[in-house]
Amino acid sequence: MKLTFGTDGWRGVIADEFTVANTRRVALAHAQALRAAGGRAAAVAHDTRFLGERFAAVAAGTLQEAGLDVTLLRGATPTPALSFAVKAAGLAGGVMITASHNPAIYQGYKLKGAYGGSATPDLVAEVEARLDAPPIPAPAGTLAETSVQDSYLEAVSGRIDLGAIDRAGVPIYHDAMHGAASGWLETFAGRFLKVPFHGLRNTPSPLFGGVNPEPTPPNLAFTLEAMRAVSGPAFAVVTDGDADRVGAVLSGGRYFNSHQIFAVLLHHLARQGGRGRVIRTVSTSAIIQRLAEHHGLEVVQTPVGFKYVTEAFLEGDADPARAVLIGGEESGGIGVQGWLPERDGLFNGLLLQETIAASGLGLDEQFAAIERLTGMSHHYDRRDLHLSGDLDRGGLRQATAETTSLQGHRVEEVVTLDGVKLVFDGGFGMVRASGTEPVVRLYVEAPSDAEVQAILKQLEGLARRFVR
Known part of the structure; x- marks a missing residue:
């Protein structure tokens, strides 16, 4: 069977294209690509999808047999936490067993780079090209299991203004969409914050409550209704199935789209003195362009797919003159300077909470100010x-x-x-x-x-x- 790779890996319908045998094929090709580049170790994780734990174990075992030392992360794990684990431990790459926002019948194999972000187009193409190639013999590696939750949450806490959030006193609402972030923001709030926390769809389920785990209005009826009785600047941060994308529902049950989130985060970072390029995929709002120009920031437009944003972050790592302040896509994937070159719904949700504390304004009020600043009405x-x-x-x-x-x-x-x-x-x-x-x-x-x-x-x- 020919397997077709998408923007950051391979996805297919479970028990049709996405099988144990095909997972082994992809993992073996991935191992050969990593080893050919001198890689010796990798990490594997999974979200809450059907058979995720089984497919993760198959991928980990195949990588180990092909000569890599493998760390298998226990329990449902957000994609950005896997990326964090890869970068923090200095590994050659990572595997996330997830189909992200796709319907529950899908499963996927996401490729992650050593830098803690989406695999570059070159790596994706190399893994696809190595499918079914004769394996290169090597002694088996090692396999160990661990959890990354504590170290990931601790690292996030060091990059968010926790004191400002506590002083503002705005409650945190989190809709995990029954995905990999279920319980993670609740744990963070209980450990590092003093504001009230309210969980919505905060328990893991492979069926995601009967909707696609994508933070867009057709899948948010529950959250829109739950937030209808809430008032003030509070909002519900919504994370998708593997928690790399972010969405928001405002008090009163109002949807706040990904373009608006991107703009609010960009404005917040620029007002804090942040400098660097702004990377926007081709399907994002023109208001991003106008806002960046207002702040005197260079804008780069890319194809759809966060791997292109990741490439820009890596260019900035190599050349400070090309540093990236923020990069994002229409689907709610956003990366920011000083964190990972990766989408991170949990981190960005907390950063949105920080914008309210810093400005004294709700997200809708902040965006209205941006519309006035740019002379553009966003629809x-x-x-x-x-x-x-x-x-x-x-x-x-x-x-x-x-x-x-x-x-x-x-x-x-x-x-x-x-x-x-x-x-x-x-x-x-x-x-x-x-x-x-x-x-x-x-x-x-x-x-x-x-x-x-x-x-x-x-x-x-x-x-x-x-x-x-």
Whole structure:
């Protein structure tokens, strides 16, 4: 069976493509790639998905047999905690058994680099190229089990202004979506903070409560309702299935999207004196561009996938003149200077709490100030088209690129970094076929909610013409 890799590893439906045998194939190829680069040790972890513990044990055993010393992390573990463990111990790489935000029937094998972040495109390509290649003989390595929770939480505590959060007194709400972060923020709050903590969907489950573990409105009905009775600046931080993505639901039951989170964190870091490049994937809001320019910061646009953001962080490590202040993607993956070159939903949730303490304003009030500062009113939505037939990707790409108008807005620029993005004055429309699911994603930003929905309808009609 041919295995197709996506932006940061391999994913498939459990018991169909994602099997024990295929996990061994990928782990063996991964081991050969690490050893060829001089690597000698790796760590393996899993989230709360079905058979995660079993697949993690298979991956760990295969890496060990192929000559690596392996640390297997006990219990459901957030992806950023695995990345932290890899970097802290000086390992060659890591494996996270997770399908992240994908539906519960999926499982995945995420690749992590020695620097504590998403594998670079070169490493992903090398592992894929080594699938089923003859193994290079080597003496078996060692295998040990441990937990990283204590050391990870301790490290996070040293990079968040705990005193400011305590003085502000704003309660912490955390919706773990029944994923790998279940109980982790609760443990952190009990150990390092004095403010009240409220857990939502804070117990692990392989079915994620019947929704996709992605912090977007279709999956947040429970949290939106739970926060309806809450008032003041409090918000619920939402982490996805493996806790690398962050979302937020405000008091009163109001959704606060990933672009708004990105902007608030960028503004907070810049006002604290942070300097460096701002890395934004192609599907993020133009308000990030305007805000960065306001602060005199260079902006770099990349394809979708946090591995491209990670590459920028690594460039900054090698050359301080290219340091990155913050990098993020539309799906809620954000990395910040001074932490890991990695998405971290838990860390970013606490950093959002810090922004409230530092500014005295709720997240919505902070974002309203950013809109005034940039002269831009942000209206955005995304629609995922789940396809039942085959997609003519080439035809869809060409037809989208040839579109000259979106609901009366003249297309001024066509960006083909990843998918096709049609830029107009005051917004954009973008069409991108997923690399890991049978899904076409539509992204729209426009001057009003009504225009957003009208453009989404136009793009959906275009996309469905190319489903056979």
